Amino acid sequence: MMIKQMVKVTFLVTIFMVLFHGIILAGPIKYTVGGHVAALTEELLDKTISLSVAKDYQALQELLDSKMVIVLKKGLKVEVVDTKLFSGQVKIRSFGTNIELWTVIEALTDTKVKDTENTTEKEAKESDGLYSLNINATPSDSIIKIMNITPKYEPGIKLKTGKYDVLVAKNGYKEWREWVEIVNSNLSIDVSLESKSSNSSIDETGKTKQKWYEGGTLHQKSALIWQTASQKNKLATCADLVAVMLKQKMLKESIQEKINSVDDIKFLATELVVGLDAAFKKSHNEAENKKLYTNQKVNETAAMLVMMMGWLK
Numbered sequence: 001m002m003i004k005q006m007v008k009v010t011f012l013v014t015i016f017m018v019l020f021h022g023i024i025l026a027g028p029i030k031y032t033v034g035g036h037v038a039a040l041t042e043e044l045l046d047k048t049i050s051l052s053v054a055k056d057y058q059a060l061q062e063l064l065d066s067k068m069v070i071v072l073k074k075g076l077k078v079e080v081v082d083t084k085l086f087s088g089q090v091k092i093r094s095f096g097t098n099i100e101l102w103t104v105i106e107a108l109t110d111t112k113v114k115d116t117e118n119t120t121e122k123e124a125k126e127s128d129g130l131y132s133l134n135i136n137a138t139p140s141d142s143i144i145k146i147m148n149i150t151p152k153y154e155p156g157i158k159l160k161t162g163k164y165d166v167l168v169a170k171n172g173y174k175e176w177r178e179w180v181e182i183v184n185s186n187l188s189i190d191v192s193l194e195s196k197s198s199n200s201s202i203d204e205t206g207k208t209k210q211k212w213y214e215g216g217t218l219h220q221k222s223a224l225i226w227q228t229a230s231q232k233n234k235l236a237t238c239a240d241l242v243a244v245m246l247k248q249k250m251l252k253e254s255i256q257e258k259i260n261s262v263d264d265i266k267f268l269a270t271e272l273v274v275g276l277d278a279a280f281k282k283s284h285n286e287a288e289n290k291k292l293y294t295n296q297k298v299n300e301t302a303a304m305l306v307m308m309m310g311w312l313k
Helices: 002-019 042-054 055-065 119-125 223-226 231-247 262-281 284-295 299-309
Strands: 029-032 038-039 069-071 076-084 090-093 100-104 131-138 143-146 158-159 162-169 176-182 185-192
Touching: 038 042, 038 090, 042 055, 042 069, 042 100, 042 284, 055 069, 131 143, 131 162, 131 176, 223 284, 223 299, 231 262, 231 299, 262 299
Parallel strands: 131 185
Antiparallel strands: 029 076, 038 069, 038 100, 076 090, 090 100, 131 158, 143 162, 162 176
């Protein structure tokens, strides 16, 4: 049903492009209408439109499964970075990311989504000079104490502006103790305790073995480099990408709460490797493969994948 609806929308878009190809976007900041397709390259967008007109549902589904073509959600704030006047196509960048996609002019609107005040800041303003402190500890069952005040720590504890002596501890881990400062705003801090046991192992040659999440080098590399890289390098790279999202608290709570150690992110890193392998599937035609993937970056495509997989808040 979703594919058929997309075909109808894209077919209409094709007709509109022929009739109204002279339309120029009024400004660089736009919002997505929703239901329109977007692709990583112009060529892929052209191919998607052609398949839509031909009603080749199976080929369309394969493109969607590859994650190189998506259906845009409604209300996304984007910046127009390029416009192809005579084709009616535009290149957009989603705010807060480096992801750039090609879509059609009709996928965008000037209508501005009403901004809402950040909930945590609003709560802070309503708390009569008190601000919340959250210590996000890993492991999650660590003991957390604020040493220079009487009240026991609890998530979101309300405190006045000032400095606080925070202790995070757990058996088998090195304790973490630092002064933190609240300055007229809520404060959230991520603390990952280091295990007292050795983090490395020794192979038969006497050299230190790398853990599964160590040694990733593909973050800024092109899709062509990804295609020839080892699975170990791919997994370690994706582990780094997931770790960044975890540290920045970008992942959904249902995902975050399941992660208590670095090994707990392995299933996410593995899933991201699978997605990138599919997105960067090598073409049998060497020239076409080079044309498709030379300018695609691992980190940018990974960001788009996690958004489409529903990992982000």
